[in-house]
Amino acid sequence: MPHIGLDIGSRNIKLAVMEAGKIATLKKEESGFDPLERCRNLLASCPVGPITATGYGRHLVEKTFSCGTVSEISAFARGALFFDPSVRTVIDVGGQDSKAIRVDGAGRVMAFEMNDKCAAGTGKFLEIMARALEMTIDEFGDRGHRNESRVRISSLCTVFAESEVISLIGRGADRRSIAYALHEMAAERASSLVSRVGVAPTVMLAGGCARNPLFTALLAEKLARPLVVGEFPEFAGAIGAALVE
Amino acid sequence: MSNYDQMWKELGLDLPNHEGLLKFLGEAYQGIYLTQKNRPAGMGYFDFVISEVHGLRIKEIVDARKAGKKGIGTFCVYVPEELVLAANGIYIGLCAGAEVGTPQAEQYLPRNTCALIKAFFGFKLANLCPYGEVTDLIVGETTCDGKKKAYEAFNDITGKMHIMDLPNTKSAEGRKLWRAEVARLKDKLEELTGVKITPEKLAEATKIVNDKRRALQRLAALRAADPTPISGLDALLINQIAFYDDPIRFTDMLNKLCDELDGRVKEKVGVVPAGAPRVLVSGSPMAIPNWKLHHLLETSGAAVVGEESCVGARNYRALTPEKFAGLDDALDKIAERYLTIDCACFTPNDERIENIVKMRDELKVDGIVHYALQFCTLYTSESFKVAKELKEFPFLRVETDYTMEDAGQLKTRIEAFLEMVRNRRK
Ligand code: SF4
Numbered sequence A: 001m002p003h004i005g006l007d008i009g010s011r012n013i014k015l016a017v018m019e020a021g022k023i024a025t026l027k028k029e030e031s032g033f034d035p036l037e038r039c040r041n042l043l044a045s046c047p048v049g050p051i052t053a054t055g056y057g058r059h060l061v062e063k064t065f066s067c068g069t070v071s072e073i074s075a076f077a078r079g080a081l082f083f084d085p086s087v088r089t090v091i092d093v094g095g096q097d098s099k100a101i102r103v104d105g106a107g108r109v110m111a112f113e114m115n116d117k118c119a120a121g122t123g124k125f126l127e128i129m130a131r132a133l134e135m136t137i138d139e140f141g142d143r144g145h146r147n148e149s150r151v152r153i154s155s156l157c158t159v160f161a162e163s164e165v166i167s168l169i170g171r172g173a174d175r176r177s178i179a180y181a182l183h184e185m186a187a188e189r190a191s192s193l194v195s196r197v198g199v200a201p202t203v204m205l206a207g208g209c210a211r212n213p214l215f216t217a218l219l220a221e222k223l224a225r226p227l228v229v230g231e232f233p234e235f236a237g238a239i240g241a242a243l244v245e
Numbered sequence B: 001m002s003n004y005d006q007m008w009k010e011l012g013l014d015l016p017n018h019e020g021l022l023k024f025l026g027e028a029y030q031g032i033y034l035t036q037k038n039r040p041a042g043m044g045y046f047d048f049v050i051s052e053v054h055g056l057r058i059k060e061i062v063d064a065r066k067a068g069k070k071g072i073g074t075f076c077v078y079v080p081e082e083l084v085l086a087a088n089g090i091y092i093g094l095c096a097g098a099e100v101g102t103p104q105a106e107q108y109l110p111r112n113t114c115a116l117i118k119a120f121f122g123f124k125l126a127n128l129c130p131y132g133e134v135t136d137l138i139v140g141e142t143t144c145d146g147k148k149k150a151y152e153a154f155n156d157i158t159g160k161m162h163i164m165d166l167p168n169t170k171s172a173e174g175r176k177l178w179r180a181e182v183a184r185l186k187d188k189l190e191e192l193t194g195v196k197i198t199p200e201k202l203a204e205a206t207k208i209v210n211d212k213r214r215a216l217q218r219l220a221a222l223r224a225a226d227p228t229p230i231s232g233l234d235a236l237l238i239n240q241i242a243f244y245d246d247p248i249r250f251t252d253m254l255n256k257l258c259d260e261l262d263g264r265v266k267e268k269v270g271v272v273p274a275g276a277p278r279v280l281v282s283g284s285p286m287a288i289p290n291w292k293l294h295h296l297l298e299t300s301g302a303a304v305v306g307e308e309s310c311v312g313a314r315n316y317r318a319l320t321p322e323k324f325a326g327l328d329d330a331l332d333k334i335a336e337r338y339l340t341i342d343c344a345c346f347t348p349n350d351e352r353i354e355n356i357v358k359m360r361d362e363l364k365v366d367g368i369v370h371y372a373l374q375f376c377t378l379y380t381s382e383s384f385k386v387a388k389e390l391k392e393f394p395f396l397r398v399e400t401d402y403t404m405e406d407a408g409q410l411k412t413r414i415e416a417f418l419e420m421v422r423n424r425r426k
């Protein structure tokens, strides 16, 4: 029987249908202002099977679909192991929060940390900064950037960092250097979160930010090891939810 | 409840806002407490006490003061209750657990002051706390920096402060200082009440306070049963009420409740299904009506089975010897008893870790949630040490305040923590 995992995040809803331990379908939609309706749409074209919801909106759909729920932490731990069973530390840098998880070989969570209330260093942060630099996300996360003008950003707060960026541009700093400095800051933030749970030999980066090459490279550098990035990093939560018993 | 309006007016309360506060409190209590399932019948008394929190108990104190008794406010479990009772005083815990009057409080205190301090200021400045108004003396102590400085400002506002100099270490010199401070409080109380504090009176008072502690210990021990016979929320409430209710009546009602819980334990009746993850909450005190963490934990399927906290074990763990060979001996013993308390304001404070481990084992705990009020340097700092000492034992560090802003995020972390605890038990 297919198992369905729904990861209802603050920005996107991800759906995974798992059959016989393999991915059958993956789908993604923006959460919008009516995530429940979006979930209904996503489910409409799915085979029937037990549903498990995760993500910040999990309790929103619990009753409507009479489904089970699981926290993002457990879901990501399980999902990471699906991509690579040797993973013992998982970092998820998502749209508005980030988390670091230490997991054992059976997918059990041993320790975890989440960032505090603010969006500093998350996907949202990078997105706003890219916009301030008038770059597309791809341009912004280009691995080729270097900090040639030795730009320094001093504030982690999204609001202050944005005005810093604008004044740096005003002073003629080169935009590629600014982009580099911003990524470095986000990577620093993520690495300090990970070090609180312990950095295992095999570390996986999940969540949307795993698609950002510069961020991934800088974080790997800080942690002094290559990062495993699954094939569908932003679906780790949905896949994990479909797989938890 | 308007039959208390006259009394509240005489106490200088801001009536319209006070009514709003009581309404808010009533709704919170309804939503958090009265929706719990399978509560022991003996909780009826404590429900009643809460429904009359600013009513009947205040009236009792007002009447007692008219008859010559004095109200003694405190903020900390280091202030010896025995002395207060021996001087025929009424012991009133003033800590506040709701966000009230923050803008007013921030005219005296930096923004990064812990919620507990801000709240007792806020309640006073917004004229919403009748307990502060029925005190004749408020005893503070040199525990954390936030409180020390806050007391200076609080004295400017109330003129009622007496500060006990609590040492930073439990060294021989520290003990000497504390012993002298206990004697100084005795003199102060005698001067205020006109009652001579004798060894006999101290013995009598100690018996009353010890009986209260024994009842609280009894409640704590009953929670070791699986399934636990009482919710963590209800037990927390009882521990909060212990700070301002009449001690003899409180003890009596709590023992009655414990009799009922004895029966529940025998019949294996619980408030949560057997096997629910058992959680110990450890850290900063939770003053009434701060029920946030327990509520989030228990609505996520946990059973809170202990509070390693001042509103909890630190308040009742140690008894005071009841036989005194004279006044000096009595003051020695009382001073000593209070120095067994393991607050993070002491350095070193290794006893606390030992006590946490002991509670963990005795209460058969599956996971520990370390609770620190935001900006509380003492408990936030110790949380790292506690985590380290507990090694791989399931541990969640929570730093929060009285607002509900972070409830969603906390809920996610708590659910993840409970999933982790459940999986690890497998
Ligand atoms: S935590 Fe420390 S300072 Fe606060 S009430 Fe307890 S003993 Fe006193």
Ligand code: SF4
Pocket (backbone or CB within 6 Å): B114, B115, B116, B117, B143, B144, B145, B146, B147, B284, B285, B373, B375, B376, B377, B378, B379
């Ligand atoms: S919670 Fe911490 S900062 Fe606040 S009064 Fe108590 S010891 Fe001081």
